[in-house]
Amino acid sequence: MIPAICGLIVGYLFGSVPFSWIAAKLVKGIDIRNYGSGTVSATMIGILISKPLAVLVGCLDVFKALIPVYISRREFTGINIVVYAVGIGVLLGHNWPIWLNFHGGRGVSVILGSLIILFPIGAVYLLLALGLGKIFKAGAIFVLLALGSMPLLVYLFKKPPTVGWFTLAIFLICMIKRIEANREPLPARDKKGVILRRIFLDRDTEDYYFWIHRRK
Secondary structure: OHHHHHHHHHHHHHHOOOHHHHHHHHHHOOOHHHEOOOOOOHHHHHHHOOHHHHHHHHHHHHHHHHHHHHHHHHHOOOOHHHHHHHHHHHHHHHHOOHHHOOOOOOOHHHHHHHHHHHOHHHHHHHHHHHHHHHHHOOHHHHHHHHHHHHHHHHHHOOOOHHHHHHHHHHHHHHHHHHHHHHHOOOOOOOHHHHHHHHHHHOOOOOOHHHHHHOEO
């Protein structure tokens, strides 16, 4: 149990490095949390600054999960729970970084980094969902479907139960983050509609352009 807790803490510290926030501060001198969706993400970097920088930040987010998960898997081959604890910790750190008052991203990049090591087929599956989401302009829905069906994919490919529990955990964490939405207050009216839009569209409004280009 103690190694798993240590793995969770180490993973959290890796995941909590806010590359998107740092990039926005260094390049444009702004706090990324005050723009658009308010997420500390490569997506907002692409909208506010540039696509090339967004690619760089996205890769850094992938590697901040991939590296600690890879190292823990190599060092703790006989204690699988430590490896998965690191992966969960990275996701928690990315979504709720202590350095930014627990205001973070949605975790897709770090999930991808962990899956590359722990469930490569799942990583390909998630990339396919991201690609389809880009084509059909429905990224939030395709990511939701991919993460929600990931445990079934684990079962179909006859992977160990720990992999299935890991994919279920990351799905639930992402759902909590979407609903919590960095503590964005719910409106006085249409609370149910906003919660449903957060779950399925990952935003509060029907108008994507307004949501992504607003200033808090």
